[in-house]
Structures are given as structure tokens and as C-alpha cells.
Amino acid sequence: MFKNEFKLRLKMRTMSTQHHDTIKVVIAGIPNSGKSTLVSRISGVFVRTANYPGTTVSVDEVSYSVGKTRVLMVDLPGTYSLRTSMTDEAVASKELLLGDYDGIVVVGSALNPEQSLYLLVQVLELGKPTIFVLNMMDLARRRRVHYNVEAMSKTLGVTIIPAVAVGDEGLRELKTTVVKIRELKTGITNIVNYGKLEKHISTIMNTLGVSRGIAVEILSGNPLLRVLSIKVSHVIEEARREVPNIDYYVTAARWSTVKSLVGKFVTREGKLTLSKYDELFLNPKYGVLLSLLLLFTIAEVIFMVLEPLVNLMSNALDSIPIGNFVSSYVGNELLSSFLINGVWNGVRILIDFIPYVFGVSFLIAFLEDSGLITRIAFPIERWLRRTGIPSRGLVYLIAGSGCNIPAIMATRAMPSTRDRVLTVLMIPYIPCTARFAIIALIAAAVMPHLIGVVVVIPYVVAFISISIVSRISRVHVRFINENTPYTYELPPLVVPLHKAFTKKIWHYTHDFISRAGVLIIVFIMMTWLLSVSGPRGLVGPEALANPSVLTETWLGIVGKALAPLFNPIGIPWQISASLVYGYIFKEVVLGTLALFYGTEKGGLLYAIGSTLTPASSLALITFITLYSPCIATLIVERKIAGLRLTAINTILQFIIALILAYAVFYIASFIQVIT
């Protein structure tokens, strides 16, 4: 971890020495201050997202040029202070305290001057050139919150830019000021008077040669500065004799300063009350129902609108005569199969995912940016807690019913690493639309009169297995030392339909293609290789068209080896072997089934209907719901949860699927006997 971090810092340093005209600025801000919107509006289209070294926390980097000067902006996770126990916020604190940069832009919410100034006074103590952006000025004006910006700027010694990130206000000024950030004054570092601690702060500053901010953080026991604090342990002990609870003392002094600043420079007309909408969502009695109803409605509308688009795209891709085109230019049968079934199939699957990625990105971005996500999470938290699902995680689980992949990728916006990893491990249990296509086919083939009831089963088994897995996963994610209670400020409820919102959706979609796209194609090419080769070497592309040859390939052999597991519950080997292909892409299962039964879609219904009993079909539906996500999902799951947890989760998923399939089979058989 430290090695990687060292490399990154070295790279940054080398970069700043090579390009004398590159300015590195870190963007800090309180959560829900519109920081990311502001960065997105400034940056243009392309945002580079990377995990912060040693963590699963994503940090966005954007750059733009003004004349010959290049500005590199690092958008840090939102934080309320420089000392925090939450992994994501600790990334921001660590970069602010120990990072190598030219200046800081602090983004505050004009709706919440106290919280914004609380972060600003801590940043000012670091003695770096600072710009303070008061975002959401439009909402503040509407709520009749007024600022004396000029006087506040003079007192704090920093440039203050009132801004409306969603409406361009203040952005041009910010862009031009950032370019000159090295020339700006550092602001008043001793704006907070720490009374009895002042002499100890000076001692630490002189001994270690650090800023006032770092000295204060060392005194109050910031865990990020433990190494430095050892060197001045005698000073800390002396200070503790005078002020037993330094942490509390420092916080109280900061809040006292903040309240005095707000009293001088901010005026409010009227009292802040909850809006009618908030009262509806946060109501302990019917808030749960309303939240769930709203969530399902938004998700359903998005997927309903998307369905024709997906079909249109799928038909358009089908109509491309890629097979004829390749065959006419490539004589070699194996190479031709590789290009069609390996490369083109990979590209096709990737393109097929894009509408779902877009839909789920829209859903999640809407819920996040409107402030609905916190309101939906509030009343249902108590219920979800019993099942072990993180309250915000529910939104991503529901989004995962469209497609698991974008839902997993979007969890990067979750503020807690622990909750994020837990949610990512749960999402693959949610049946996506592709899994539903197979489930619907089986239901239609075996129990057409009960299809409405049967399609509910996947959700029931998904819920049961998530409850089981959440308990098991909590043990595995213990290494994320973050079991702290979570508190946050209620963000304002807004309609998020603006340019930055559409950019965010584009960013999510682009991120999916750039991060997972190549890997998906490569893995599908590898799976093609496993389906045309076996223990005797290369079997040849005819394996993809001949069931008897298919069973000689690696995938066919694995499929047949699994047959003894499924025979007791009435599932024939042709079906169990087809399920192995579901690791590529769920729709491939249908194609393989058609190949094994030597029939097309209509005939396939008849073949399945005559092979499976109602009990074995219900067991199969249960198994398909849970047994595994596709390779693409596993790739993105690994990116967030890591290889170890993804591997454990995938094995666990298979075991739970098998156990529940057996349970469903015996329960259904019993009911069948007694009725």
C-alpha cells in the first residue's frame, strides 16, 4: 500500500518538476456542497477516475489549460473535518494534510455557512493558498440567506467566490483565479484562538517545522499524523495536563469561531423548516411505503422506456452481416470463428450493456443529486438493519435489477467503504433482466398458467440469500476498520436536471466502457477459447454448432461434471451444462440450450416443458437467480471489492444457489404430493 502511494507521490512530484506550468489544486468540500458538480462544470467532458492508493475510494482528476498553464484538479471525497474515522473522508484529510499540491479550493454550501466555515477554518490553518467557493448561492438567496462576502473575505484573508455550479455563476472567475493560485496569499492561519493550547501549538510548529493546522491536528490526536506525534509526545503530554480533552477543546474553539463569523457576515430571514415533501418522506409511519413506491416507480419507468431501445439496438446488431463479411475475407475457419464468436461477440455484449448502464446511471444519479437517496434511506434504515443491508445500499440493489454492472460501479458514490463493499457483494444476488429472460422462458415452458406467481420467486430467494450473505460478508469485511456510527447533514431536495447531471451520467457510462470494456472483450475471447478446445487440444469451431463435440471442450466437460449435482433435483445434464455458459453472458444460456436440444426458440419451450417437472423448474429458477453473475459483473465486482472477496462471494453464491434450489425442489415436491 505504502509502496504504491510512494510511487504515486513520486510520479506527481516528477510531473510537477518536468512541467513548470502545471498547477496542482485539490478540491475539498463538505458533503453535498455541489463540489463534484462544480468540478464537472469546470473540467469539460473528460474526468479521470482512479482509486486512491491502497483504498477502494475513487478520486476524480480533471485538467484544463489556460494559455500555457495546465491546471490539474483533484476532486477529493467530501469531508466535514480533517480528522475522521471513515475511510473515504480520511482520503480527503490525508491528501489535505500530507499531499503535495499548490493550493486548495474549498467548496462550501451557501445554504450551510456554519458547516462550510468549519471546514474552511481548518484548511486555512494549513497555510496553503486557498480559494473559498460559496456554492448554491441561488438556493441560499431563495431561502433568504445573505452574505457580506467582501467583509468575510477581508477578515479571513482569502478570495471568496459566490457561485452557482449548476448555472455557471462564478465558474469563469474560479477558473481564472485558480491559475493564479500560487500568487494568492495564504489566508489568516490563526483565525481560531486555542487559548491554553497556543503555546504548545507554537512549540510543535517550531520543533517539527510544520503548519499551524498540522500542529493542532497532532495535539488533538489525529491518527493520520501518528508518526509525527511520537516526536513531540512530551509536548502533547504537557498539553494534556492542562487540557484533559484536547479533541473536544479544539472542536469547541473552532465552532465558537465559526459561530462568531456567521454572526458577523451572514444574515438569515426566517427560520429553516422541513419542507412538505420532507415531512412525507421522513414520516416514520408511511415514509417507508412512500420511499419504496417512489424508488420502484422511478426504476420501472426507466427500464420500461429503455426496453424498446435495447430491442432496437439488439436487432440492429443482429442485422449486421458480420459472419458473411469475415468469411469472405478470412479463409481460416478457426480464425474466422475467433473473430466472429470471440472478438465480435465480445464487442456485441459490451454494446448490449450500454443502454442498461445508461439507465441505471440515470436512476442513481437522479436519486443522488436530488437528495432523494438520503430521504429514502432514512425511514427504511431500521428495517434494513435487521437484514444487514446498508440503508443506502437498497437503492443500488434495486438499480441492479436492471443490470448488476452499472449498479456496482455507481456504488463508488457511497460515502462509507464498508457499506460500499457490502453492497457490491450483495448486488450479484439480484436477478438482472438477462437472468429474467431465462427465468421467464422456463416459467412459460413448464407453468404458463402460473407465470405471474413464478416470476416473484427470484425476488424472494434473492432477498433470503442477501440476508444470509450480509451476515457472512460482514465477517469478511472486518478488515475495513470502519464500523463507526454514521451521521450527516440532510442535503436540500432539488430537481437535478441540469448540464452537470447529464455530464455525470455520461461520466458513469464512459467510466464503464473505459474501465471494464476491454476486460469484458478479453474474457469473452478467453471463454471462446475454452469452448473450442479441450483436453485433446483444439477441438475446432464446430464445437459451437455440434452438441456431441461441445461436450469434449473444457466448458462442456465442466458442465457435464456438474450434472451429478443437478440430477437429484430433476435437472438434466444438457441444462446444467448450458448454465456454465451463463458465466459469459446470461443470454448465451438460451443459445446453448437451443444447441443441445437441437431446436429453435419455439421448440425449446416444448423441449424444456417436457423435460422438467414443476418442482425441478422452480429449483432451476432458484438456481439461475443466484448461481453467478456474468464475467463482466465479476470484473467490476473485483475492481471494488478486491479479488479475495469476489472469489469468496462467487463460491458462496454458487453454494447458496444450490442449497436453496434443493430446498425449493423438496418443498415444491411435498406441496405437489399433498395437493
Place this chain on the structure above:
Amino acid sequence: MSNGHIPINEAPSNSVVKVVKLGSERLNDLGIMENSIIKVVVSIPHGPVLVQRDDGAFIVLDTEAASNTLASVLSTQQQGKHRYRWRWGRFHN
């Protein structure tokens, strides 16, 4: 829970409480400290709580933070009927 101190999520909605013990250090950074006087706006028994700071900001405490935060109730208010005007896209008092 002695001396009339109860978990903050057991205080009734619309009551004013004095915080006696914090359930999360994070609350300090959100301006809620020991001896702070705050309003419990929405309280879900054994669940999360929405409180209002003296400056008007609304803070959400999750179930764990709320259950571990002890408070003493200073006053309770009967929730009166609100006279809202439904104006789309606007905040209303």
C-alpha cells in the same frame, strides 16, 4: 439511561433535548457536542433520528449513532397543523 437520560431515538418527535453523551465523535464535527441543546424533528424508536441544530441545519443520525447518543428531554411540543402552500420548486414555511 439513568438520571432521566434516554437514547435520543426514544425522545418524542418535536421535542427539545439536551445532549448528555455523544454516540459518535463525528457529531462534534457536525456541531453537536455534549450539552448542546437541539430539536428532535423526527424520531423513529430504535431507528434513526433527524435533529435540528440551533442554526437550523438538519442532521441525520443513523440507528447506531442515535441509539448510542444519550439525551435528556427538556420540553415536548404538540405538533400543530401546518399551513403549507404547495408551490412547486419552492421551499415553503
